[in-house]
Amino acid sequence: MKKGNLMRRICADGYLGLVLALLYLPIFLIIIFSFSGTSNFRFPDGFTFDSYKALFDSEQSAGLLSALKYTAILAVSASVISTILGAFSTIGIFYLNKRVKKAVLTVNQLPMINSEIVMAVSLMMFFALLQFIFPQGMTRLIISHVAFCTPYVVLSILPRLQKMDPNMYEAALDLGSSPFGAMIKVVFPYIMPGIVSGFAMAFTLSLDDFIITQFNKGDTGIETLSTYIYEDARVKSLEPFWFAVFSIFSVVMFTLLLLINIKKSGNKEAKVKQ
Amino acid sequence: MNKSKFKFRFTRRAFAYPYMAFLLLFVVVPLVIILINAFLDEGKLTFANFAEFFSNAGGGLTVLGNSLIIGLVTTLICLAIGYPCAYLLAKYHASNRVLVLLFILPMWVNFLIRTLSTKAIFMSLNVELGMGTVLFGMVYNYLPYMILPLHTTLVSIDHSYIEAAEDLGADRLSVLLKAVIPLSVPGIVSGITMTFIPAISTFAISEILSGSKIYLFGDAINMHFAKTTNSLGVGSVMSLVMLVLVIVANVIVNLTNKEEEVNSVL
Numbered sequence: 369m370k371k372g373n374l375m376r377r378i379c380a381d382g383y384l385g386l387v388l389a390l391l392y393l394p395i396f397l398i399i400i401f402s403f404s405g406t407s408n409f410r411f412p413d414g415f416t417f418d419s420y421k422a423l424f425d426s427e428q429s430a431g432l433l434s435a436l437k438y439t440a441i442l443a444v445s446a447s448v449i450s451t452i453l454g455a456f457s458t459i460g461i462f463y464l465n466k467r468v469k470k471a472v473l474t475v476n477q478l479p480m481i482n483s484e485i486v487m488a489v490s491l492m493m494f495f496a497l498l499q500f501i502f503p504q505g506m507t508r509l510i511i512s513h514v515a516f517c518t519p520y521v522v523l524s525i526l527p528r529l530q531k532m533d534p535n536m537y538e539a540a541l542d543l544g545s546s547p548f549g550a551m552i553k554v555v556f557p558y559i560m561p562g563i564v565s566g567f568a569m570a571f572t573l574s575l576d577d578f579i580i581t582q583f584n585k586g587d588t589g590i591e592t593l594s595t596y597i598y599e600d601a602r603v604k605s606l607e608p609f610w611f612a613v614f615s616i617f618s619v620v621m622f623t624l625l626l627l628i629n630i631k632k633s634g635n636k637e638a639k640v641k642q
Numbered sequence: 643m644n645k646s647k648f649k650f651r652f653t654r655r656a657f658a659y660p661y662m663a664f665l666l667l668f669v670v671v672p673l674v675i676i677l678i679n680a681f682l683d684e685g686k687l688t689f690a691n692f693a694e695f696f697s698n699a700g701g702g703l704t705v706l707g708n709s710l711i712i713g714l715v716t717t718l719i720c721l722a723i724g725y726p727c728a729y730l731l732a733k734y735h736a737s738n739r740v741l742v743l744l745f746i747l748p749m750w751v752n753f754l755i756r757t758l759s760t761k762a763i764f765m766s767l768n769v770e771l772g773m774g775t776v777l778f779g780m781v782y783n784y785l786p787y788m789i790l791p792l793h794t795t796l797v798s799i800d801h802s803y804i805e806a807a808e809d810l811g812a813d814r815l816s817v818l819l820k821a822v823i824p825l826s827v828p829g830i831v832s833g834i835t836m837t838f839i840p841a842i843s844t845f846a847i848s849e850i851l852s853g854s855k856i857y858l859f860g861d862a863i864n865m866h867f868a869k870t871t872n873s874l875g876v877g878s879v880m881s882l883v884m885l886v887l888v889i890v891a892n893v894i895v896n897l898t899n900k901e902e903e904v905n906s907v908l
Contacts, residue, residue: 409762411765460654475670481891551654601754601758
């Protein structure tokens with residue numbers, strides 16, 4: 369390698385490193401100082417687990433636990449429902465005639481491209497209008513989460529389906545399988561990678577959502593982690609308690625996503641965006 | 643054989659119907675409700691909501707203007723930081739998926755966590771909350787959304803174009819300006835939309851990082867729908883304005899992508 373190239377390479381990596389450092393600095397600082405037991409970014413008492421102990425015995429503990437519970441229920445039900453709905457409908461969409469297919473896929477894109485706040489507001493007014501059918505509470509939240517997660521599931525399965533050799537399905541039929549049996553035994557296994565990454569996508573999207581949940585949670589006392597953070601930490605300054613919560617949540621999220629992505633690094637078609 | 647083929651296609655197509663009904667009910671109808679609400683004031687059909695917003699009576703237009711400026715500045719800073727990142731990643735680390743992933747991952751940590759962490763750090767450093775901190779928070783939040791589409795486009799550029807430019811005597815700068823950047827226009831456009839649209843419509847980031855001093859369009863929409871204020875009509879008009887911006891942005895993205903397809907066919 370020429371000397372000029374080497375210099376360029378070092379500068380390039382230096383720049384990339386700098387941007388990465390900037391991206392991760394706030395989270396790293398929070399994690400480090402979650403062990404200080406204070407919220408002023410100093411170590412007056414040295415290394416301590418006080419912030420983590422506060423998770424269990426502070427006044428917000430009950431609220432946090434309930435928020436965690438609702439976040440989990442919501443993320444699991446929304447991602448399971450949208451994966452099932454998405455998997456079957458993608459197969460259906462694939463066999464629609466061209467014009468209808470294009471229309472459905474355009475509407476399917478709406479929740480992805482639309483500004484979150486517009487979608488949140490529109491659902492809120494919709495539910496308010498039909499409040500006798502959709503009571504406040506989890507029903508509304510699950511429906512709205514399914515509404516913004518399913519499009520991603522559809523778009524992560526569709527490319528896989530497009531690549532599938534149609535003869536495989538025909539062969540199954542020729543060999544005596546029923547259409548439904550062929551779908552379960554031939555089509556589904558083939559599109560499974562798309563289904564799995566769609567599910568992972570739906571789960572993380574639901575877990576991460578704030579705006580749509582905030583507008584549709586109503587006043588039944590349901591808070592998810594995001595809305596609870598917003599209600600509690602926005603007003604007061606960040607207490608040590610929150611340092612611990614943020615650290616745990618960030619670390620869990622990073623590990624989860626690194627694992628998912630490293631695992632699927634083989635199948636590139638799982639790329640969802642666009 | 644033809645008959646059986648038609649039959650299985652018909653049965654499989656039916657799997658799309660429940661979802662089509664779902665989309666209609668929970669995506670299209672709610673947007674139509676916004677549209678109708680924009681023309682309603684205390685149950686009467688009227689243009690008053692539009693008049694109120696576009697005459698800037700409640701200051702909504704000023705907020706929109708400010709948001710557009712802040713969104714634009716955020717987007718430009720993200721592009722200035724993000725383009726070199728995506729370019730260098732594609733040039734030197736195209737095969738290193740984990741490194742690319744590291745640039746994208748922060749967008750999956752809840753933005754409230756990141757924003758509140760940033761605020762806590764600013765406060766401990768005695769940095770006064772205001773426009774500067776809001777801009778920092780916005781760039782910090784949206785940078786991954788800029789890098790992702792740019793990187794996707796840049797790695798997919800056919801390397802023979804760059805080699806051809808080099809063979810024909812272009813120096814590094816000309817290669818960058820006349821080959822790489824023009825070829826990455828679709829990525830630039832989609833990066834700009836993915837940053838700009840959320841940046842103008844977000845709520846909470848500006849509120850948190852300015853100590854409730856700076857309100858953006860998203861915050862304004864939020865306030866119109868709060869229980870205490872009763873201005874759903876004006877809020878709906880503002881949502882419509884936002885929706886129009888989203889649609890315009892996506893039409894532009896689609897147009898640039900089409901051009902790209904045409905170019906690659908030629």
